[in-house]
Amino acid sequence: xxxxxxxxxxxxxxxxxxxxxxxxxxxxxxxxxxxxxxxxxxxxxxxxxxxxxxxxxxxxxxxxxxxxxxxxxxxxxxxxxxxxxxxxxxxxxxxxxxxxxxxxxxxxxxxxxxxxxxxxxxxxxxxxxxxxxxxxxxxxxxxxxxxxxxxxxxxxxxxxxxxxxxxxxxxxxxxxxxxxxxxxxxxxxxxxxxxxxxxxxxxxxxxxxxxxxxxxxxxxxxxxxxxxxxxxxxxxxxxxxxxxxxxxxxxxxxxxxxxxxxxxxxxxxxxxxxxxxxxxxxxxxxxxxxxxxxxxxxxxxxxxxxxxxxxxxxxxxxxxxxxxxxxxxxxxxxxxxxxxxxxxxxxxxxxxxxxxxxxxxxxxxxxxxxxxxxxxxxxxxxxxxxxxxxxxxxxxxxxxxxxxxxxxxxxxxxxxxxxxxxxxxxxxxxxxxxx
Numbered sequence: 378x379x380x381x382x383x384x385x386x387x388x389x390x391x392x393x394x395x396x397x398x399x400x401x402x403x404x405x406x407x408x409x410x411x412x413x414x415x416x417x418x419x420x421x422x423x424x425x426x427x428x429x430x431x432x433x434x435x436x437x438x439x440x441x442x443x444x445x446x447x448x449x450x451x452x453x454x455x456x457x458x459x460x461x462x463x464x465x466x467x468x469x470x471x472x473x474x475x476x477x478x479x480x481x482x483x484x485x486x487x488x489x490x491x492x493x494x495x496x497x498x499x500x501x502x503x504x505x506x507x508x509x510x511x512x513x514x515x516x517x518x519x520x521x522x523x524x525x526x527x528x529x530x531x532x533x534x535x536x537x538x539x540x541x542x543x544x545x546x547x548x549x550x551x552x553x554x555x556x557x558x559x560x561x562x563x564x565x566x567x568x569x570x571x572x573x574x575x576x577x578x579x580x581x582x583x584x585x586x587x588x589x590x591x592x593x594x595x596x597x598x599x600x601x602x603x604x605x606x607x608x609x610x611x612x613x614x615x616x617x618x619x620x621x622x623x624x625x626x627x628x629x630x631x632x633x634x635x636x637x638x639x640x641x642x643x644x645x646x647x648x649x650x651x652x653x654x655x656x657x658x659x660x661x662x663x664x665x666x667x668x669x670x671x672x673x674x675x676x677x678x679x680x681x682x683x684x685x686x687x688x689x690x691x692x693x694x695x696x697x698x699x700x701x702x703x704x705x706x707x708x709x710x711x712x713x714x715x716x717x718x719x720x721x722x723x724x725x726x727x728x729x730x731x732x733x734x735x736x737x738x739x740x741x742x743x744x745x746x747x748x749x750x751x752x753x754x755x756x757x758x759x760x761x762x763x764x765x766x767x768x769x770x771x772x773x774x775x776x777x778x779x780x781x782x783x784x785x786x787x788x789x790x791x792x793x794x795x796x797x798x799x800x801x802x803x804x805x806x807x808x809x810x811x812x
Contacts, residue, residue, distance in 0.1 A: 400440055401440065401503055404433075404436060404437040404440050404503050405437070405503065405504070407433045407436065407437070408430075408433045408434060408437055408504070410433075411426075411429050411430040411432075411433040412430060414426050414429065414430070415427060415430050415514070415517075421521070422521055423521065424518040424519070424521050424522035424526070424527040424531070425518075425527065426518075427514045427515065427517040427518035427521065428514070428515070428518050428527060428530055428531065428534070430511075430514040431511040431512075431514035431515045431518065431534055432511075432534070434504075434507045434508070434510045434511035434514065435507070435508070435511050435534065435537060435538070435541075437503040437504055437507050438502065438503070438507040438508055438511070438541065439541075440503050441483045441484050441499045441501070441502065441503070442484065442497060442499060444457045444458075445457070445458075445486070445494070445497060446494070447493075447494050447495060447496060448493055448494060449493070449494045450492055450493060450494075451477070451479070451486075451488050451492040451493070451494070452492070454479075454486065454494060455479075458481070461481050461482070462481070462482070463479050463480065463481060464480045464481060464482065465479075465480045466478065466479050466480070467480075469487075471487075471551065471552060471553050472553040473495075473551050473553070474489070475490070476488060476489065476495065477489075477492075480500075482501065483499060483500060483501035483502075484497050484498065484499050484500055484501070485497065485498045485500055487551070487552075495551065496547065496548040496551045496552075497548060498548055498549070498552060508538050508541060508542060508564070509564070511534070511538055512535070512538055512567075512568065515531050515534055515535060515538075515573065516571075516572075516573065518531050519531055519572075519573045528573075531573060532573065532574060535568055535569075535571075535573060535574050538568050539565055539568035539569060539578075542561050542562075542564045542565045542568060543562075543565050543581065545561050546558045546559075546561035546562045546565060546584070546588075549561060550588060555588045555591040555592035556592040556594075558588050558592075559585055559588040559589050559592055559594070559597070562581055562584050562585040562588060563585055565578065565581045565585075566578065566581055566582065566585065569581075577608060579605060579608050579609075579610035580610075582601050582604050582605050582608070582610065583601070583602075583605050583610060583612055583616065585597075585601045586598050586600075586601030586602040586604075586605060586616075586619070586620075587619065589601060590619065590622070590623060595623050595626055595627055598619075598620075598623050599620065599623050599624075599627075602616055602619060602620040602623065603620070606620075611640075611643065611644065613644060613647065614640050614643065614644025614646075614647030614649070614650055615647065615649060616640075617636055617637065617639060617640025617641075617643075617644065617647070617650055618637070618640060618647060618649030618650045618653050619649070620636050621633045621636040621637045621640070621650075621653050622653070624636060625653075625657075630657070630661065633653075633657060634657055634661075637650055637653045637654045637657060638654070638671070641654060641668075641671060642671065642675070645671075645672060645675060645684065645685055645688035646684045646687055646688045646691070646718075648691060651668075651688065651691050651692055651695060652695060654668055655668070655692065655695050655696065665692070665696065668692055669689065669692070672685060672688055672689045672692070673689075676689075680712070681712055681713060682713065683709035683710060683712055683713030683716030683718075683719055684709065684713075684716065684718075685709075686705050686706075686708045686709035686712065686719065687705070687706060687709040687716070687718055687719045687722065689705045690702045690703070690704075690705030690706040690708075690709065690719070690722065691722075693705060694726065699726060699730065702722075702726060703723050703726060703727075705719075706719040706720065706722045706723045706726070707719060707720065707723055710767075710771075714771065715771065717768050717771055717772040717774070717777055720764050720767045720768050720771070721764065721765070721768040721777065721780070721781060723761075723764035724761040724762075724764035724765040724768060724781070724784060725761075725784075727757055727758070727760045727761035727764065728758065728761045728784060728788075730757050731754050731757040731758040731761070734750055734753050734754040734757060735750075735754050737750055738750035738751055738754060755791075755792075758788055758791065758792075759788070759792070761784065761788060762785065762788060762789075765781045765784045765785050765788075766781075766785065768781040769781040769782060769785065778809075779810065782806045782809050782810050783810065785802065785806045786803060786806040786807050786810060789802045789803035789806065790803050790807075
């Protein structure tokens with residue numbers, strides 16, 4: 378019986394390999410045919426010849442992942458890939474979490490805990506540098522098409538190559554191979570920043586800088602963060618804080634300081650910039666008052682800009698002056714009633730303080746001291762209620778409302794037996810979050 382089962386398994390394995398081999402053979406034949414056409418002196422003068430060659434390379438690139446899309450269910454993909462055998466299935470822990478990895482002869486599929494495909498890695502491509510070769514063919518197509526009769530077709534294929542490279546870079550990021558992801562993002566940049574496309578993708582420049590830094594290549598990170606600044610892409614101030622961190626790692630304190638201060642003038646609310654400046658002034662023994670001077674000047678210029686008072690509150694919070702931070706958070710919403718982040722931050726600060734008190738209580742063995750800490754915990758937690766309630770009521774942003782409701786649900790649940798009003802409030806926010 379075992380021999381019969383083994384024989385059946387071998388037959389199935391041969392069938393799988395045979396089906397894949399034929400598709401690969403056909404793809405390679407299509408490339409050979411297109412290459413041969415491009416070597417014909419007469420046909421080489423036609424843009425269609427080079428476009429067909431690019432398409433052949435792209436089709437070969439697509440083969441291992443054909444019919445596969447992120448978000449697909451694991452069982453569905455096993456049905457789609459019924460002619461391909463799963464060689465092994467195992468759990469793998471990566472920087473982005475733990476995944477179930479199904480290994481095929483030419484690819485690894487990474488599923489989350491819900492059995493949905495997150496990303497895939499092609500381990501055995503049909504050929505080497507297929508997208509790069511496709512791009513070279515497109516350059517040739519543009520070269521023999523001076524009138525631009527096929528320009529739209531050529532550009533559409535460049536877009537396709539750009540998208541494929543972006544997806545591959547994201548996959549290697551998920552895998553934790555930041556160096557490989559950086560290299561592919563650089564290819565993405567080349568797919569746009571060329572004589573045919575003449576486009577700039579600032580998001581890809583930022584991703585390239587970020588991953589360069591994560592892979593330890595500070596010189597490359599500096600180069601691309603500077604490009605972000607040149608193109609006016611700031612990522613809400615993160616470009617300044619990240620570039621300053623590169624300078625810090627390179628022990629270039631002067632450039633670090635200039636970058637943080639320039640970023641702070643434009644994005645005073647950015648936490649990374651604030652923390653960077655505070656740490657810098659502390660380490661260099663400079664007076665943090667410089668931060669307040671910058672903020673106060675900005676407040677004089679824009680007295681109704683709530684974010685500037687919010688930023689000052691953040692500085693006081695980082696310096697440990699919570700009372701002053703709360704005062705300024707409240708003021709930010711008072712002077713700009715639709716600026717919800719100020720009053721929301723008051724609630725968060727009280728909540729964080731309550732959690733710190735709870736941690737102290739957990740390690741306290743003296744009953745009297747423990748009871749005092751519990752009472753302080755309860756009072757601090759209740760102090761957060763008005764701010765979260767106000768944040769919920771003044772915001773029309775559903776995500777902010779959900780955020781405030783989560784805190785309120787937790788707090789009211791703890792005090793639900795204290796009064797019918799608290800129980801009703803708990804039920805209100807529990808129902809809201811269940812919608």
